Amino acid sequence: MAEVDIYTTPFCGFCYRAKTLLEGKGVRFTEIDVTVTPGARREMMERAGGNRKVPQIFIGGRHVGGCEELFDLESRGGLDSLLGAPPEPGCAS
Numbered sequence: 001m002a003e004v005d006i007y008t009t010p011f012c013g014f015c016y017r018a019k020t021l022l023e024g025k026g027v028r029f030t031e032i033d034v035t036v037t038p039g040a041r042r043e044m045m046e047r048a049g050g051n052r053k054v055p056q057i058f059i060g061g062r063h064v065g066g067c068e069e070l071f072d073l074e075s076r077g078g079l080d081s082l083l084g085a086p087p088e089p090g091c092a093s
Contacts, residue, residue, distance in 0.1 A: 002060035002084045004029035007044040014067035015055040021070060027083060059083060 004022065006029050008015035022029055034041040034054060041052070048056040048063055057064045059082050064070055073079045 001027065002082065004060075004083070005032060005058040006030070007032045007034050007040065007048075007054055007056040009033065009035050009054050012054055018055045018057060018067040018070050021074060025079070025083070 004027055006015070006018060006022070008019070008031055010033065019029070019031070032040050032044070034044055044054075044056050045052060047058065051066075053066060055066055057066065057070050062082070064073060064082070070079070073082065
């Protein structure tokens, strides 16, 4: 499965939703809290093309975007392939 990084802040509803989606799929991810990790917000902004909002999500080093983009990717059926996960049971191959 691809490596997943998610930049977050505490009490962020969008961060919570994104993490819940990933956890529900059994995805292990590295959570980087930009409020307590020195230099993390600057690193996030550099990786995310200047984006300051959280969450910012990276899968296999590729910038996916935020919570809305993650859910959009899931609704179009592209998240599992990006993660490198096998299709869920009952899904057409």
